[in-house]
Amino acid sequence: MTGSPDRRTVVAVPPELRARLFPDGVADARLLDDPADPDALAAALxxxxxxVTSWGMPVLDGALLDLAPELRLVAHIGASVKFFVTGEVFARGVRVTQAGQAMARPVAEVALAFTLALLHRIHRFDHALRDGAEWSVAEQAPARHEILGCRIGVVGASRTGRAYIDLVRALGAEVMVSDPYFAGEPGVPAVPLDELLATSRIVALHAPVLPETRHLLGARELALMPDGAGLVNTARSWLVDETALLAELRSGRIDAAIDVFDAEPLPADHGFRALPNALITPHQAAGTVEARRRQGAIVLDEISRHLRGLPLRHEVTPEMLERMG
Structure with a gap:
């Protein structure tokens, strides 16, 4: 990070993450090791x-902004800034940018890995062998399928959704999308959600967190999925009624691969942990070495562009904030 920041820059990022984002170090900027500490932030403003902001930031309300009359740019190392950026930030002429584009590829790759695992029932075989099942029992699984010609439904044509679409189409999948802001394109038709759920072998969620997407998939919607289908969620637990999904998985009718949960860390006694038809990971889909370095590079570039008076490449507007997950 040498060169761009100076003492007018505050980097509110935990040390371990900071080292991954900025492997060359942070020169001159003031460092806050705990972005969730409002007193430390107030003292630094x-x-x-x-x-430069990280996850867990306090809300940038009028009281905090009063301490920073010279603030001109908020550069977030993640994607959504909705949890801490307020309208007051924009009202005071502060520009906002974010590095979410850097995470689209790794999350899409994990969604692809989940897709292949569900199609080939890898998680079921792994559970059975680790649990000590006899070989003849462990090798039993529902029908397995290839991704070539597989019908995959994508809920949400977000950055990550589009990256996932590119990956699965490259492997020969037939893709359709349900998204009120997506009109379809050659080879990727737009369809109603119910149709997508009822006709897809894999359903992959890539929608944002909005009031209208709360429990977008509940008991009724999950029941539309065909027997043997798989659900992939690397987006937000907000999108799925977790209780309804747990009930559906316990029936054994569908499989699921999940990286996001209502309660994180996932409780040790949570029902998902014991299910052979559930593949679960601890909300780490975006955490590759390459993604973290891209996030840092985007933040540095945006700071440099701001200081040179150039347009930002990843600027967040008040209108975008309303639709941000």
């Missing part, structure tokens, strides 16, 4: 022009 006077004189700050650029604030």
């Amino acid at each position: 006077p004189g700050t022009e650029v604030l």
Whole structure:
């Protein structure tokens, strides 16, 4: 990070993550090791022009902004800034940018890995062998399928959704999308959600967190999925009624691969942990070495562009904030 920031820049990122984002180190900028500490942030804000933010930030309300009259740019190392950026930020002429584009590829790759695992029932075989099942029992699984010619339904044509679509189409999948803001394109038709659920072998969720997407998939919607289908969720647990999904999985009728949960860390006694038809990971889909470095590079580039008076490449507008997950 040498070169761009100076003492007018505050980097509110935990040390371990900071080292992954900025492997060359952080020169001159003031460092906050705990972005969730409002007192430390308040003490650092006077004189700050650029604030680099991480997950867990306090809400940037009027009281905090009063301490930072010189603040001109908030550069977030993640995707959504909705949890801490308020309208007051924009009202005071502060620009906002984010590095979410850097995470689209790894999350899409994990969604692809989940898709292949569900199609080939890899998680079921792994569970059976680790649990000590006899070989003849362990080798039993529902019908397995290839991705070539597989009908995959994508809920949400977001950045990550589009990256996932490119990957699965490259492997020969037939893709359709349900998204109120997606009109379809050659080879990727737009369809109603119910039709997508009822006709897809794999359903992959890539929609944002919005009031209208709360429990987008509940008991009724999950029941539309064909027997043997698989659900992939690397987006947000917000999108699925977790209780309804647990009940559906316990029936053994469908499989699921899940990286996001209502309660994180996932409780040790959670029902998902014991199910052979559930593949679960601890909300780590975006955490590759390459993605973290891209996030840092985007933030550095955006700071440099701001200081040179150039347009930002990943700017967040008030209108975008309303549709941000």
